[in-house]
Amino acid sequence: MAVDVEEFIRSVADELLAYFARRVMPNEDAADCLSETLLVLWRRRDGLPSADDQRRAWTYGVAHNVLAAHRRGGFRHLALTGLLRDELRVKPIAPESSDDAAIAALAALPARDQELITLVVWEGLSIAEAGAVIGIRPDAARARYSRARRNLRARLR
Structure with a gap:
């Protein structure tokens, strides 16, 4: 059974946005991470697992990798990033x-x-x-x- 990619993306977009919003600062970067994740899902749509639970976990794996790339690349660093990270640790x-x-x-x-x-x-x-x-x-x-x-x-x- 083929996966309706557009429907699947619509079904996970909000929860992926929440995933990123809890993990990136500033919050605007969450939208960037979401768009990158959705782009990967679209490009790799033929490789999406067919089972719902596997597809969802696979999607979080993609999101996790996007998050790692975001952190490594340092998108849109603000001068206060270091201070905010210190505060968030506490x-x-x-x-x-x-x-x-x-x-x-x-x-x-x-x-x-x-x-x-x-x-x-x-x-x-x-x-x-x-x-x-x-x-x-x-x-x-x-x-x-x-x-x-x-x-x-x-x-x-």
């Missing part, structure tokens, strides 16, 4: 949580663990799918996720 922005202790505990985790946790909790991916996004096997993702949760619990006591 008090990260998590629009869906007002629990400052949980936010601070999450910020204290290594970046890769933060990404795994937020892909599962905020983006709704399974642990295996989130692991695939960051490039680790499902069993490694489950172990890393379990350790990260244990670390979060310990920090919240």
Whole structure:
């Protein structure tokens, strides 16, 4: 069964925009990242997985790679970027949580663990799918996720 690419793109665009908005500063860069991701999806439309869950995880993998390229390339750096990054390390922005202790505990985790946790909790991916996004096997993702949760619990006591 062929995938209706336009329909699929419409169905994931809002959640991908939210994915980028939570990860890039300034917020206008989220739109740039989204457009680059949609362009990759369009160009690679013949290679989209046919199963819905695989296609969604694959799409987040593309978004993850676009995000990495964005960070490496330093699109639209502002003079305050360094200051903002320092501030976000102390008090990260998590629009869906007002629990400052949980936010601070999450910020204290290594970046890769933060990404795994937020892909599962905020983006709704399974642990295996989130692991695939960051490039680790499902069993490694489950172990890393379990350790990260244990670390979060310990920090919240």
